[in-house]
Amino acid sequence: MDLLEFARGPALKVSVGIFCLGVVWRIAAVAGLRIRRELSPARTSVLRYVGDGLVAIGSRSWPHPEFIKRTGAGEALGYSYHLGLFTIILLYGPHIALLDSLFGFTWPCLPSSLITGIAVVTLTLFVGVLFRRVTSPVIRMLSNFDDYFTWFITMSVLVTGLATSAHLGARYETLLAIHILSVDALLVWFPFGKLMHAFYIFPSRAINGAILARKGAPS
């Protein structure tokens, strides 16, 4: 078994297994905790505040205009690199081919050259994110190992992906193996660190939105 076979064979299977079990456990461990019963009468109907909670999942994606002056740059940076990552993952031809082989359906891709450009921009934004994390007194104070390691491992996937698509530095098979191994590592790390926000974002926004809506307060 060569490195590439290992990366997309047993290593991928194990990492997907850890990812799935870890994510389920991480969510179950929180959802299984006590849920306090609210006995005060709601100002709105259950349908209304549950609905408002679900709306908050989407509406909280955009900051209130009152805050944009202070947070707009940070939000733009954050959303931009997320958009870049999702574009690369979902609209790059080889990724679509992989997903097609796994799930049996496909969709149009963007030209490779465009994806390469997006990847370079995303990589640059990623460097900007790290720069901001270490230079902003607030963010630096809040940051811990999780933040830096998650940045490193996501950056690794991005860099190895770019190197693979550009055939830079080694044989294509070797580069592809390293890229897949970096994805395996990301999947293994996912349930243990802040990448879990990809799942927590939904209940977190919904809970806050619903609780405030229940009181008739804005969110």
Next chain:
Amino acid sequence: MSTPLEQHSSGQARLPEERVAGAMQSFSREIGAMSAFRLESCIHCGMCADACHYYIATEDPQYTPIWKVEPFKQAYKREAGAFAPVFRWLGLKRAVTAAQLTQWRHLLFDSCNLCGRCSLICPMGIDVTELIEQARHAMFDAGLAPAELYEKAAHQRLTGQPETSVEPYREQLTAIGARYDVAMPLDQTGVDIMLCVPRTDIVQYPAAVAALARVMTFLDVSFTFRSDALVAENYGHYAGSREWQRDISLRLIEQAIACGAKTLLVPECGHAYSVLRWEAADLYGAPLPFEVMAVSEYLAKELKAGRLKLEKALREDVTFQDPCQLTRKGGVQEAPRTLLRAMGVEIKEMQDHGMFSFCCGGGGGVVDIDSAAPLRYRTMETKLREIAATGATTLLTSCSDCRRTFDDANRHFADHSPAGSRSLSGPAGDAPAASLLELIAQHLHHETSI
């Protein structure tokens, strides 16, 4: 030997590490799914700092709202998180120490008004205030509630008053009635409405107490005050004791039941409303057998029903301070403006108003904490500049603690502002902050019979 109070709250006495460990384990056990989602979701983006008036005023990172619960995140991950045994086994999360908690007292009590503005900015939708309230419970358990709040809470729990007074509040209430020539029905039964009053109003703003009774008399509803449950504020809530908060709330609940009230009317006090409207039933253990309403929402309802008729005040020199616990956290947003519109008052809104309004700086018990005063004055500068920018000469509010905080700022900045600087001379120049309820009481429209 130190007294229990000294042991509890001096911060000077050495804290037994076991007590801290117990408090943190208790915090972790009681965290619940909602708050666990909040703790787990934080992505360390720091945006909550940009909503907090303490950070905005000082640019000191320690005032970042989510940082205020950092030891509690640590405790949660060590004691109750999904990988808690791993964290403990590998020593990845150390136990929270007494020294750490002592250091955090300033962040949890002196520099947080529980105003909830940070919950509006968080991209993950985390309500940091809820976490801070739970952290305050652990601080109380660890013996670290500020002395001022602890003393008032202990006194209120035992006597119904948060402090001793030469004349009991009951007698002061009667005296206010005589002084302002308004009936103060006391300890009646079979009434529709039970009233309580902010301790701040009894002590500092008796005209607001009279205004409350005057408006109720005008509406011709049956109402009463109760000797054993006069005070609206809940210092147990401020101090962080869930048990004392419950005991203090129970005093009001039991009296409302005893007098057969259909409605417990919360006067102009934001935190009292939040505690009674949204938390009391949970502490009581069952839905309350009466309705809890803020006085402004009650009067707006009466206005809509045509029972409250108001004369025109026709003023254009007024700005309005939205009490956080009523507007942002309580859902009472339109009622004060509805009442003001009915009196022909045009509000000169502050830049940040309504749900985005900055806290007065005194909420969450902060106005009672002596050590918090210097930071509070510095923090209030943001709000005072916004008030000054409106050009209004009257600052109205519907919360006695807001009023008290602004009037205190008036005095402070009158003494400390640089010569010629009026921008920080307090709300609306040197005029004291005013009560919406008092304005309403002055503009009741009495029908004249022909």
